[in-house]
Amino acid sequence: MKFIKFLVLGTLFGIVMAKSEAFSWFRIQEMFRFQAFHMYGIIGTAVILGAIGVALIKKYQIRDIAGNPINFFPKEKSVMRYLIGGTIFGLGWALSGACPGPMVVNIGYGYLSMIVVFVFAIVGTYLYGIIKDKLPH
Amino acid sequence: MIEFISQPWTWWVSGIIIASTMFLLLYFGQSFGFSSNLRTICSAAGGGKFVKFFDFNWRSQLWNLVFLVGAILGGFIAKQFLSDGAPVAISENTISDLAKLGISAPTSAQPNELFSMEALFSLKGFLILALGGLMVGFGSRYAGGCTSGHAISGLSDLQLPSLIAVIGFFIGGLLMTFVLFPLIF
Numbered sequence A: 001m002k003f004i005k006f007l008v009l010g011t012l013f014g015i016v017m018a019k020s021e022a023f024s025w026f027r028i029q030e031m032f033r034f035q036a037f038h039m040y041g042i043i044g045t046a047v048i049l050g051a052i053g054v055a056l057i058k059k060y061q062i063r064d065i066a067g068n069p070i071n072f073f074p075k076e077k078s079v080m081r082y083l084i085g086g087t088i089f090g091l092g093w094a095l096s097g098a099c100p101g102p103m104v105v106n107i108g109y110g111y112l113s114m115i116v117v118f119v120f121a122i123v124g125t126y127l128y129g130i131i132k133d134k135l136p137h
Numbered sequence B: 001m002i003e004f005i006s007q008p009w010t011w012w013v014s015g016i017i018i019a020s021t022m023f024l025l026l027y028f029g030q031s032f033g034f035s036s037n038l039r040t041i042c043s044a045a046g047g048g049k050f051v052k053f054f055d056f057n058w059r060s061q062l063w064n065l066v067f068l069v070g071a072i073l074g075g076f077i078a079k080q081f082l083s084d085g086a087p088v089a090i091s092e093n094t095i096s097d098l099a100k101l102g103i104s105a106p107t108s109a110q111p112n113e114l115f116s117m118e119a120l121f122s123l124k125g126f127l128i129l130a131l132g133g134l135m136v137g138f139g140s141r142y143a144g145g146c147t148s149g150h151a152i153s154g155l156s157d158l159q160l161p162s163l164i165a166v167i168g169f170f171i172g173g174l175l176m177t178f179v180l181f182p183l184i185f
Helices: A004-019 A025-032 A038-059 A080-096 A100-109 A114-134 B002-006 B011-027 B036-044 B058-081 B092-100 B123-143 B147-156 B160-184
Strands: none
Touching (some): A004 B011, A004 B058, A025 B160, A080 A114, A080 B147, A080 B160, A100 B123, A114 B036, A114 B123, B011 B147, B036 B058, B036 B123, B123 B160, B147 B160
């Protein structure tokens, strides 16, 4: 039962990804070609509201449902891993037109080819785990 | 009402709901980051026996797998109950640019040239999907997050590493779109 709230949130997330067309390969192409505001509007609105909210959580030390402080952990300082990893991610994002969340939304929507994309995303993560220590971070 | 929600949703509605999702996950004691699920799945499948990176208590991440199941369900509900079946309304410029690559204008949410069963069962079509997924999976873990973890959660927390990652997302995306697409398609 304690998981039901995550199921509801995930469902809401899936619906909004589909209904705002953010799960569409076409929308990702339009974004990378800078030909519409749509995707920038979605991400921009989320980030602006997110930044205000996170600042308020920090300022008023808001606690979570269990009464624990909501902590934000600074990500480890580096440039290489974010730049190289991010670039590889971006290559895949533009090619498949989906990041991990929208992949599974597509599967639910009925685009079963996305199962292949998602399975290979798991394989890609596994590959990273194998060669992680040999990569610059 | 049904007619209203059956139409595509405006960007700001989507932005508000995504930010709300992030806050609710924080309120529930977790954080918004979807690609972690890929690592969790590797671990749950027994990857920890072979690779140390997957040797962790994946059960602590069950909540995120449940979120993933919800996302699949959400896609299903959107299609079955909330869709008017109209093609994605992308800009005319994008349509004409894609036509030059041999990709026809939208008739649904995804291009047939990439996601139809015919495409899947052709060698080139399969390789495109497989390679795309592979790079997303590899790159997101290398960068320590995807669009949700870096572009939404990380930027909201004004994290410089997330900004660098997002710049990387765009370097990769632009390279693929403007340099590699003309060679692939």
